[in-house]
Amino acid sequence: MNTLAGNVKHKYSNVGSSILKSIDPNINNDNPKAHAGEPICNMSEGLQSLNLSDDEHEGSESSESVLLLDDCENLRMNTEASFLAALNIPQNEKVKVVSIFGNTGEGKSYTLNEVFFNGEQVFRTSPSQTSCTLGVWAKYHPKLKLICLDTEGALGVSKKENQRMRLHLKVLAVSDIIIYRTRAERLHRDMYSFLGDASKAYKDHFSSALTKALSKNDGDKLTSAIGPGVVIFHETRLTDTLHDSANLTQSAEDILRSTFADLKLPCDAFSFLKYVGVRTHGARTSFKELRVALLDKLESTEVRTRRDAKYVYLTLKSINDKFKNQISNTTPQMYLPAFFTCPEKCQSCKSSCNMSVGHKEEGEPHQSKQDCTFQHQYQNYVYLCKVCHRNGQRNIVKPSYQTMTDSSWSGYFSYAWSGYVIECPRCGEIYRSRQHWYGNKSPEDVAVRTEVVHVWPGDTPRFQDRSLFGSQNSAQKVLDGVTMFTEVIASVGSQPKRLISDWAADKIAPSYWRPNNEIKECFKCNAPFVDGDKKHHCRACGEGFCEGCSSRRQPVPARGWHEDVRVCDDCYREEPPSLTNAADGAENRARQIGETVINSISAVKSVLDIPRDYIKETARPAYWTPDVECSACAVCSSAFGALRALHHCRECGKGVCDDCSGARKPVPLRGWDGPVRVCNHCR
Numbered sequence: 001m002n003t004l005a006g007n008v009k010h011k012y013s014n015v016g017s018s019i020l021k022s023i024d025p026n027i028n029n030d031n032p033k034a035h036a037g038e039p040i041c042n043m044s045e046g047l048q049s050l051n052l053s054d055d056e057h058e059g060s061e062s063s064e065s066v067l068l069l070d071d072c073e074n075l076r077m078n079t080e081a082s083f084l085a086a087l088n089i090p091q092n093e094k095v096k097v098v099s100i101f102g103n104t105g106e107g108k109s110y111t112l113n114e115v116f117f118n119g120e121q122v123f124r125t126s127p128s129q130t131s132c133t134l135g136v137w138a139k140y141h142p143k144l145k146l147i148c149l150d151t152e153g154a155l156g157v158s159k160k161e162n163q164r165m166r167l168h169l170k171v172l173a174v175s176d177i178i179i180y181r182t183r184a185e186r187l188h189r190d191m192y193s194f195l196g197d198a199s200k201a202y203k204d205h206f207s208s209a210l211t212k213a214l215s216k217n218d219g220d221k222l223t224s225a226i227g228p229g230v231v232i233f234h235e236t237r238l239t240d241t242l243h244d245s246a247n248l249t250q251s252a253e254d255i256l257r258s259t260f261a262d263l264k265l266p267c268d269a270f271s272f273l274k275y276v277g278v279r280t281h282g283a284r285t286s287f288k289e290l291r292v293a294l295l296d297k298l299e300s301t302e303v304r305t306r307r308d309a310k311y312v313y314l315t316l317k318s319i320n321d322k323f324k325n326q327i328s329n330t331t332p333q334m335y336l337p338a339f340f341t342c343p344e345k346c347q348s349c350k351s352s353c354n355m356s357v358g359h360k361e362e363g364e365p366h367q368s369k370q371d372c373t374f375q376h377q378y379q380n381y382v383y384l385c386k387v388c389h390r391n392g393q394r395n396i397v398k399p400s401y402q403t404m405t406d407s408s409w410s411g412y413f414s415y416a417w418s419g420y421v422i423e424c425p426r427c428g429e430i431y432r433s434r435q436h437w438y439g440n441k442s443p444e445d446v447a448v449r450t451e452v453v454h455v456w457p458g459d460t461p462r463f464q465d466r467s468l469f470g471s472q473n474s475a476q477k478v479l480d481g482v483t484m485f486t487e488v489i490a491s492v493g494s495q496p497k498r499l500i501s502d503w504a505a506d507k508i509a510p511s512y513w514r515p516n517n518e519i520k521e522c523f524k525c526n527a528p529f530v531d532g533d534k535k536h537h538c539r540a541c542g543e544g545f546c547e548g549c550s551s552r553r554q555p556v557p558a559r560g561w562h563e564d565v566r567v568c569d570d571c572y573r574e575e576p577p578s579l580t581n582a583a584d585g586a587e588n589r590a591r592q593i594g595e596t597v598i599n600s601i602s603a604v605k606s607v608l609d610i611p612r613d614y615i616k617e618t619a620r621p622a623y624w625t626p627d628v629e630c631s632a633c634a635v636c637s638s639a640f641g642a643l644r645a646l647h648h649c650r651e652c653g654k655g656v657c658d659d660c661s662g663a664r665k666p667v668p669l670r671g672w673d674g675p676v677r678v679c680n681h682c683r
Helices: 015-023 043-050 054-059 080-086 108-116 161-174 189-216 252-262 288-298 309-322 386-390 408-418 470-493 497-508 586-619
Strands: 066-069 094-102 136-141 146-151 177-183 229-236 273-279 381-385 421-424 428-432 448-452 552-556 561-567 663-667 672-678
Touching (some): 066 161, 094 108, 094 309, 108 146, 108 288, 146 161, 161 189, 177 189, 177 288, 189 309, 229 288, 252 273, 381 386, 386 448
Parallel strands (some): 094 177, 177 229, 229 273
Antiparallel strands (some): 066 136, 136 146, 381 448, 552 561, 663 672
């Protein structure tokens, strides 16, 4: 990485020794050379081992780092043996891994050199504006038994920004401790974002991948459950560090965790979070506190135990091979389309609207350049006149069962006999569904072509194409009208409308009839009337009787009934009454008219029930679940049967019972402009 201006190798060659002396006064440059093969027993020996003389460096192996992964995520060592050889790591050596991250130009490479290599330029640094670290570079420290990894800086000018981010996350996954190096007056969001994304990626993807890799390579005794620890090294010049802001009740680490929580970013995958802040007043940065913190954490139980160096290579190779698919490396734009483009997506194909935000308020409908896909539940297609389409015109047409000039009932009967027609505003009638008794072709074969259209959420009828769905519901609307009419007719004799019917009957009854509310039992057999029992009046005496005691019929001219009417058994005469001195029947005329209407309606009901049952299956909209597939209510899961009728929700098309579909509302998107049945889920 770019070094601090002026911090070149020859200038700071003795910085490591002077800092070590400030940490431990017993350290002396005249001490005998440390034996290269002796292990480090404690932190003090570890610190002394870092203070290598120039003679030791000259006699040791190459001090330069090696390229581990290039900027295209290619691992430069093909085998674990070549990995160990490139880094001069002995066989079966147990090691730990420390890596460093941060933005470009923050001094990451310089920090590793100063902390672990006495300022020697093991990792290349440069004062140039161009980043000198591309990919991931590695160096093994034999005294600390530590693999140091230097990474390419973030926020640099790169065409592979996304790929660089994924490379960083892979390195982070195999590390025991990561250093996040930042040199800024205040901690920026990019640090929190990087660490938050890293925590989530480790928990969601890398933890299980590491476990599988270790198990596959006979390393199942090693654990990957412990995530890497994080040391944040923050350098300021003019502002306080978090240490200065911390108090007795809240440490610097508590402040960091609180900020992660405020930003809704996770940090729970890390085994620990450590903050090291220094305030640089002069030209030289002090690494004393960072070195002490790192050596302390490396020997603590908060991080993974040392593992065979070959497993570092094998786990890195495993996750690098696993996560190496092609990813887009487009850089984010300053003005994102989401800032200005309508956010709505088609419910069928999920394509975005390409209009500007607020276009609907200006009277412009949603638009998308992408072709839509057909979805059965939306029935999102319209009919176009085939002749007009061949002539370069686009005219939407739809089936119609009743013209604007037809009355409602004439339209129903027209549908029953002649079927539906499709009319084009330019070509006139282009299709009739029942031209022949058999061999009729479908409209798609001869007259129309279908076009799939987008379904935009929340569209009002003003913007929704009214041809969509409407043509699918026309037959059902006819059926609903017939059903409603017959249900009204059938309900004439049902409760609680019986009370209204009785009241209306009393209003048109002759004066000599006993009112219905006074009839509690049959006048002849004294059988009491209960709810639902039919009360009959004898046209001769006007008393109330049951069906059995008033089953005879004959004229009653004295009361104005010149045709056969109901009379009780007592008033019935074997010899029909003479029409002499017959009354004119004016008093009974209202009743006679009422009976004619009721009898006629009952006859109509029985006639209409036949075509209704015949056409109901063919009239159902395509998005409705067929009756044969509706075994139980879609809301309450109760089975349909004689006591639980099947209905269809006009919005979702699922089969529901009457109790779960009591609501009524318009469903314009499905072509129902008036209140219709909807289930409890759609209401």
